[in-house]
Amino acid sequence: MTDSKYFTTTKKGEIFELKSELNSEKKEKKREAVKKVIASMTVGKDVSALFPDVVNCMQTDNLELKKLVYLYLMNYAKSQPDMAIMAVNTFVKDCEDPNPLIRALAVRTMGCIRVDKITEYLCEPLRKCLKDEDPYVRKTAAVCVAKLHDINASLVEDQGFLDQLKELLSDSNPMVVANAVAALSEINEASSSGVPLVEMNTQTINKLLTALNECTEWGQVFILDSISNYSPKDEREAQSICERITPRLAHANAAVVLSAVKVLMKLMEMMAPDADFVVNLSKKLAPPLVTLLSSEPEVQYVALRNINLIVQKRPDILKNEMKVFFVKYNDPIYVKLEKLDIMIRLANQSNIAQVLSELKEYATEVDVDFVRKAVRAIGRCAIKVEPSAERCVSTLLDLIQTKVNYVVQEAIVVIKDIFRKYPNRYESIISTLCENLDTLDEPEARGSMIWIIGEYAERIDNADELLESFLEGFQDESTQVQLQLLTAIVKLFLKRPADTQELVQQVLTLATQDSDNPDLRDRGFIYWRLLSTDPAAAREVVLADKPLISEETDLLEPSLLDELVCHIASLASVYHKPPSAFVEGRGLGSSRRALPTRSGSQDILESSPSHGERSGVIPTQESLIGDLLTMDLGGPPVPSSVPATPFASSGLDLLSGGLDGLLSDSPSVPPPQAAPAPSVGLLGDIFGLAPSASTSYVAPKQMWLPAARGKGLEITGTFSRRNGQIQMEMTMTNRAMQPMMQFAVQLNKNSFGLVPAAPLHVVSPLAPNQSYEAVLPLNPTGPVQRMEPLTNLQVAIKNNIDVFYFAVVMPMNIFFAEDGQMDKRVFLSTWKDIPAANEVQYTINNVNMSADAVSSKMQQNNVFTIAKRNVEGQDMLYQSLKLVNGIWILSELKMQPGNPTLILAVKTRAPDVSAGVNTAFDAILHS
């Protein structure tokens, strides 16, 4: 039997002919006719005129014919709503058919006919079908509810279909459960109010997990995807869900595997990163991900895009799997490019040799894009793995020797980055680079080469000639090359002013007078004025140290990464874009996903104001580091309508003034400073505290949060007590390359009930390389929870990038209250009252002070001397102090003149604090 003949009828009068065939008495002929109609429909011909005739064929006991007619109906009902009504009766009748296949077919098709009048008739049959005895009908009806919701959401809610759907979650048949959950998820997501119409709870999740083991592969995907939207109430529940889902990782269907990975990645966020459970789970994740790489290339592609996210979020999972990402000769190009990306992410010192030899191999392949990316990858390795830089550079030089044009150009672009990362190391290769000057025809490569010449002008003898050669075709260059050339020549001039005056004059004129690009003109003017008014300043600006570049620049922004992790397996994870970037409309406000947080940290953080902000991808490396004055790769040309300003005509005069200064200038230019000086004084004013006014002991600042852990945010800090106010003093430095803002702080419950007395104030935005002295006043009025050690304090600092947690140990002396002076008699009786077991002795070494000096020093720190005695040549100081939480501490300090060792006896009703007191004493006395 061949059906292809139906595709070939194209003669005129065809419709008419079909019409008569459709109305034929012979069943066989009728069927043939309907097939022809469907064939025409497929290729895009309009056969809607046959509507009544086709619908007439609907009443048949031939299932195949019925299906064809239904197919036709779905296509044309919308264009002929009145006619479509004719079909309703048959549908309703079919929904009562004894054959479950027909009942299901009817309800399935009816849901696809998006005509209001039909929808009205759909409700009753649908209600029945949702309760049908046959699971096949129920599973079809479940999807039909989603169809109906798409046509008329309020109808579904009013008619109580949602409740019926919810009941199906407890159905005995796993496929019914799976379809019901799929329908519910879709309805939830489409909810216009943004509030999910059906909330998941522990019980429903349990039911789903049970059905998970038994339903079809697709049903498993629906269930896993919907579980991924559920937030377990605590870590234990999260763990038990993980345990029940882990077996799915061995499923042959990649979608089941990836959806399971999504749930696991999400739930792992709720657990402590070093917990055994998480470590074990991470180990289990690697093999299934590797297995995905032996699937069909299209599935591999999706897997690789997702692995790219996973290695950014949890680098440990695949750190030992480098080899599986090696490119195979006949991988499709899209798989090759993705593998390359992941290889670079996984590159580290231990595997770099292998990676490099692979990359070198790739750089000789045929596909231009792939080769370029491979060359770039070599450069990225050099920047990422410092010990490999040498090898990378020599590999790049080898590649340059091949003289393959695009390879050479790409290599030069990455070498520029290597120069920036490791200044003064590889400049010996500049001469080799210069040999290839003529072959560079791409703007990015030309710009990079010019930058190199300008940057190292003092080492290149003929730098002026080289730059001059570029200048000849200045007008024809792209903007990025023009800007680069302008800057490079100014650099050259500042380095070798004597013989390049003419050249700089020339380029300034070209930039300011002959160009209508405002960026170029403005920069020309800035340079011109700088050079003419203050050559020293020009030097500082133009030859300033450039901020470092790091390998992290190609990473996704953390908040975007977190969102994408919630979308593993989906299109968003393939595009690396949030769904809002490519999906239109409905109820998107609600669907933005966030990773769950650990329960400990969740409640100590206030909700961030940036929550609703749209995240974007970090700008590319070039635009980030292309700081205004020295780099401008990739700057878009801006057309300008402003004519060149006329006053620049007297350029030579303008310059000459500055020139003298420059020429006679001794090279004692102060080192340029990229970051503004930290604003210490300012803060003191704000809080009405001069830092020097109080003499109470303040420990030196310690590293609290290294930049590596704080995603670029570095915090050093200490605690102080000034005028009775406990303060946390922090120096916050932005070591990242993007500004930071929206700072907030929270403290976990602690032994002394410290809570912030005011919100954290940090200058916003905190520019890259900028430091800020933040002072946070603290009150001991919050909830108390005993910590170990007692003075431990857990701090969470949030900014627009992430939340960072660290723990610090506070010096005890900040809790010494001002009213810690005890009456002599009370002191005596208290001393006797406290049992001797509570007395602890310590020795304090290396104190060379008289008893009086000690006494006064201690007094400044709220340790009050009650009495002083001299016993057998030894000075005894009896002191009292009171902690902010009301604990009294009595001490006896024994000192012998000439002996630097003191003996300290501490007596208190709460001996736990003694050790801290000793440490505080020690610190104060040595300050």
Place this chain on the structure above:
Amino acid sequence: MIGGLFIYNHKGEVLISRVYRDDIGRNAVDAFRVNVIHARQQVRSPVTNIARTSFFHVKRANIWVAAVTKQNVNASMVFEFLLKVTDCMQSYFGKVSEENIKNNFVLIYELLDEILDFGYPQNTDTGVLKTFITQQGIRTQTKEEQAQITSQVTGQIGWRREGIKYRRNELFLDVLEYVNLLMSPQGQVLSAHVAGKVVMKSYLSGMPECKFGINDKIIMEAKGKPSFHQCVKLSKFETEHSISFIPPDGEFELMRYRTTKDISLPFRVIPLVREVGRTKMEVKVVVKSNFKPSLLAQKIEIRIPTPLNTSGVQLLCMKGKAKYKASENAIVWKIKRMGGMKESQLSAEIELLQTDTKKKWTRPPISMNFEVPFAPSGFKVRYLKVFEPKLNYSDHDVIKWVRYIGRSGLYETRC
């Protein structure tokens, strides 16, 4: 979810078009044709976004199968589904070609109606589908038959129907492994892995419970963690490391695995390339077999790439036949059979035309094909036990066949 599914021929003509969602219009059909099929070289990913509409495609032979959506769907599911659709068509009418699709378009529509509802994939198991999508026209089923069909489609064991009977209970197990190798010219293994699968053909009566035992290597090795057909009880595997299942009737892929450890590489290729001046090259290739002398490898083929400007080749080989194929830019050396622990050699003199292109010829790797009668990973079947409590046959009555085949995947040596 999936909004529509289209099948095109190589020219971009629509063969099948089925729209499931209202947000996908007829223009989507054309958008894909214009932006993907007709712009072949530029499209470098199987997922394309055109005007906020996403297109997924798989291309097999000359046929494009595309799924369209406007939502943030599960991408891995869409591809797995598209691949299932091609599998399904193949199992119904053989090769997925333009002619076959046109010949069976009614069947395809019927299938698409069944396996995708409102864009949600439903049961796609061909064994089950074939019980009620038959193209046999009028075939009235009895009530029992209908109930049986629906319980199968939706059932917990959706891949097997009840009441199967064989006079002879028989099963075949094929352990099929693909060895992949990338070796440096110096003989250093750059990467090697085995991708293996166990294909089972079962002709068993009733609803038999099977228990499959293999050596620990694959199960224990972390990297080789296998994946299983949906019939395998995964939770049981996770807790007890046992593989138990009720098999589908007929042929299916029971498990798939991958391993990188302790692979016995059946062959080693040792290349020696010497460029003699600008117009001549000498190539010597030695191939050594490395397995038990009692075993025989078959269908050995070694493909040695030659430069594009090759003008002539003189060949000399000790064993088999070697030919220079100008159209493929390669010397193809075929050996029908080779025993274990043997070696053979080929030498070639390649004459080159003088060219002025500066670009150096980048030597593609030498690739090799073969088939050996053992599993290079060391995979071993320990037992396969069959229990059918309701019928009166026991494990001993089942005739079992086990076969090991090791084939070359990408077996390459750089030169």
